[in-house]
Amino acid sequence: MSNKQQLLSFLMNAEEPISGEHLSEQLGVSRTMIWKYIKSLKEDGHEVEAIKKKGYVLKQLSSQLSVETVSPYLETTHFARALYYLESCPSTQFVANELLVKGKGMHGLVVVSEEQTAGKGRLNRQWVSSKGKGLWTTWIVKPDLLPHEAPPITLVVALALAKAIHSTTGIQVDIKWPNDLLIDGKKVGGILTELQATPDKIEAILLGIGINVLQAEEELNQDLTKRATSLAIECDTPVDRTKLLAAMANELEQAITTFETQGFRRFQVEWERHSTMIGKKVTATTVRETIQGIALGLNEHGALLVQTGDGVRTLFSGDVTLSGKLDTFS
Amino acid sequence: MSNKQQLLSFLMNAEEPISGEHLSEQLGVSRTMIWKYIKSLKEDGHEVEAIKKKGYVLKQLSSQLSVETVSPYLETTHFARALYYLESCPSTQFVANELLVKGKGMHGLVVVSEEQTAGKGRLNRQWVSSKGKGLWTTWIVKPDLLPHEAPPITLVVALALAKAIHSTTGIQVDIKWPNDLLIDGKKVGGILTELQATPDKIEAILLGIGINVLQAEEELNQDLTKRATSLAIECDTPVDRTKLLAAMANELEQAITTFETQGFRRFQVEWERHSTMIGKKVTATTVRETIQGIALGLNEHGALLVQTGDGVRTLFSGDVTLSGKLDTFS
Numbered sequence: 338m339s340n341k342q343q344l345l346s347f348l349m350n351a352e353e354p355i356s357g358e359h360l361s362e363q364l365g366v367s368r369t370m371i372w373k374y375i376k377s378l379k380e381d382g383h384e385v386e387a388i389k390k391k392g393y394v395l396k397q398l399s400s401q402l403s404v405e406t407v408s409p410y411l412e413t414t415h416f417a418r419a420l421y422y423l424e425s426c427p428s429t430q431f432v433a434n435e436l437l438v439k440g441k442g443m444h445g446l447v448v449v450s451e452e453q454t455a456g457k458g459r460l461n462r463q464w465v466s467s468k469g470k471g472l473w474t475t476w477i478v479k480p481d482l483l484p485h486e487a488p489p490i491t492l493v494v495a496l497a498l499a500k501a502i503h504s505t506t507g508i509q510v511d512i513k514w515p516n517d518l519l520i521d522g523k524k525v526g527g528i529l530t531e532l533q534a535t536p537d538k539i540e541a542i543l544l545g546i547g548i549n550v551l552q553a554e555e556e557l558n559q560d561l562t563k564r565a566t567s568l569a570i571e572c573d574t575p576v577d578r579t580k581l582l583a584a585m586a587n588e589l590e591q592a593i594t595t596f597e598t599q600g601f602r603r604f605q606v607e608w609e610r611h612s613t614m615i616g617k618k619v620t621a622t623t624v625r626e627t628i629q630g631i632a633l634g635l636n637e638h639g640a641l642l643v644q645t646g647d648g649v650r651t652l653f654s655g656d657v658t659l660s661g662k663l664d665t666f667s
Numbered sequence: 668m669s670n671k672q673q674l675l676s677f678l679m680n681a682e683e684p685i686s687g688e689h690l691s692e693q694l695g696v697s698r699t700m701i702w703k704y705i706k707s708l709k710e711d712g713h714e715v716e717a718i719k720k721k722g723y724v725l726k727q728l729s730s731q732l733s734v735e736t737v738s739p740y741l742e743t744t745h746f747a748r749a750l751y752y753l754e755s756c757p758s759t760q761f762v763a764n765e766l767l768v769k770g771k772g773m774h775g776l777v778v779v780s781e782e783q784t785a786g787k788g789r790l791n792r793q794w795v796s797s798k799g800k801g802l803w804t805t806w807i808v809k810p811d812l813l814p815h816e817a818p819p820i821t822l823v824v825a826l827a828l829a830k831a832i833h834s835t836t837g838i839q840v841d842i843k844w845p846n847d848l849l850i851d852g853k854k855v856g857g858i859l860t861e862l863q864a865t866p867d868k869i870e871a872i873l874l875g876i877g878i879n880v881l882q883a884e885e886e887l888n889q890d891l892t893k894r895a896t897s898l899a900i901e902c903d904t905p906v907d908r909t910k911l912l913a914a915m916a917n918e919l920e921q922a923i924t925t926f927e928t929q930g931f932r933r934f935q936v937e938w939e940r941h942s943t944m945i946g947k948k949v950t951a952t953t954v955r956e957t958i959q960g961i962a963l964g965l966n967e968h969g970a971l972l973v974q975t976g977d978g979v980r981t982l983f984s985g986d987v988t989l990s991g992k993l994d995t996f997s
Contacts, residue, residue, distance in 0.1 A: 431768075515866060532814070533862070536789075537789055653814075
């Protein structure tokens with residue numbers, strides 16, 4: 338942690354004003370340096386007040402996501418330790434890809450943008466990412482996995498996100514195979530996994546993760562054929578994007594590390610508990626066909642097993658809805 | 668085909684001088700335009716002579732690889748119809764990746780560089796790509812395949828390359844699983860396959876293909892622990908890089924189209940005929956371990972089956988050598 342980050346961390350945890358002298362001792366730097374760090378924190382958008390004869394107080398954290406604001410909540414070694422923040426970009430996947438091409442895409446780096454002007458979901462579908470209202474992110478992951486072991490990672494990530502949202506807001510999140518996060522049947526987030534690999538080695542996985550956080554009802558559901566929600570709609574208390582981003586980093590790093598060493602089997606039971614689909618009649622549309630049957634569960638590769646009249650079918654990806662319901666997601 | 672390409676094609680196929688008037692009629696452009704195309708062809712390095720009162724004669728094709736010189740030999744719809752030629756670059760994979768990020772990497776485009784300053788083989792191993800002596804290429808492929816169907820493509824490509832070399836030079840090429848081309852046990856070429864995919868869709872496959880064409884014996888085998896060869900060393904008649912590149916395009920397009928519709932099974936028998944390893948005792952080193960056994964053959968996913976004391980092992984990638992022999996390849 339840099340001195341500036343440490344200073345912010347002290348201020349965040351303090352219950353009363355901290356004197357410049359005390360900070361100077363704690364960090365082992367001059368009073369002048371402390372004054373410079375405080376100035377720099379203010380420039381980042383933090384409200385720091387200097388109370389005469391008492392010291393500094395943090396009145397309000399910057400709402401801008403940054404390494405400084407996120408790191409006090411991190412329990413990770415790599416995830417979100419590098420944070421690439423943008424006001425706007427075409428899509429965070431695009432930016433992450435550019436960083437990789439330039440050789441700057443280290444493991445655990447997260448790209449966060451306040452807005453995406455060309456955000457994409459699965460199958461190139463549009464993903465609305467309105468300014469400042471969500472967490473629009475791409476995480477660069479270079480896991481210790483062979484390429485053929487990678488596919489279930491989307492499901493592992495979905496579980497980690499459900500946990501991160503639950504620990505931050507108390508909300509129970511369901512998972513819709515393979516890559517959607519739902520609250521009471523309404524979409525609150527999604528995952529777009531992009532693999533870059535040679536036959537021997539995963540070069541990188543780009544985890545595109547979008548979470549609706551602060552949108553109001555009327556912003557989300559102008560198109561009545563889709564049902565979406567945000568954490569703010571579902572939660573009584575205000576949702577802190579900074580804490581949520583840190584919780585995502587913590588859960589992602591832990592889950593992916595476990596997946597590397599123990600594989601998907603370790604997640605199977607927990608995953609099925611978060612799914613609303615297992616044991617029910619479903620309609621599944623893949624890139625090639627539409628089938629109907631009973632969703633039996635997942636195999637060890639994370640593929641969905643569907644019992645049809647012609648036997649058990651194995652789906653690697655697709656859109657699955659409970660039969661008889663409208664397909665309300667895109 | 669552009670007018671300029673068509674003009675070059677006429678000159679290449681002509682058995683006697685062609686008059687400017689005739690060319691002007693054939694192409695439906697003015698005599699002035701014909702003169703401009705001829706000038707431009709000369710600038711590309713083609714030797715075109717104007718014989719008084721008779722017309723133009725192509726004395727010598729440019730040795731530079733270009734859409735103009737390659738296209739008369741093409742039987743393809745997409746492959747090598749776009750050709751991105753460079754004097755030098757770090758690696759053609761890198762350039763192809765940049766084209767993809769910029770949205771300019773169309774299906775079938777080939778990047779060809781006279782030299783690679785940081786060419787790479789499997790597992791980041793150095794690949795020497797000396798100036799003007801080989802075909803150092805990356806082919807951008809956007810196949811009609813689901814991501815889990817992609818892995819055998821390296822083997823399909825190896826077969827296509829063996830055919831292209833055979834049809835151009837008459838040389839019999841063997842395949843060393845998974846990605847090397849050999850002549851009498853000496854390495855003449857290699858393939859580096861890079862997949863970019865989401866769970867639903869292959870965004871692109873970058874086929875890095877390097878072939879040693881014009882090197883002399885002493886250029887290749889300074890390091891005695893490696894045995895390599897070039898087509899020029901093995902072939903009595905001069906090897907034309909332009910024709911070889913076109914043959915590669917033709918065989919690759921045909922093979923990949925067949926693979927899309929019929930899968931790897933269609934190639935299995937032919938592949939095993941080109942392999943020197945099947946039925947023999949081998950030592951296989953993967954990223955994780957070293958095993959010994961008998962190479963039984965391939966499964967339908969292109970994985971190598973090895974009979975060991977502990978049962979049949981399935982290898983997705985690795986270095987395989989005949990037991991008792993030095994590992995002569997890197």
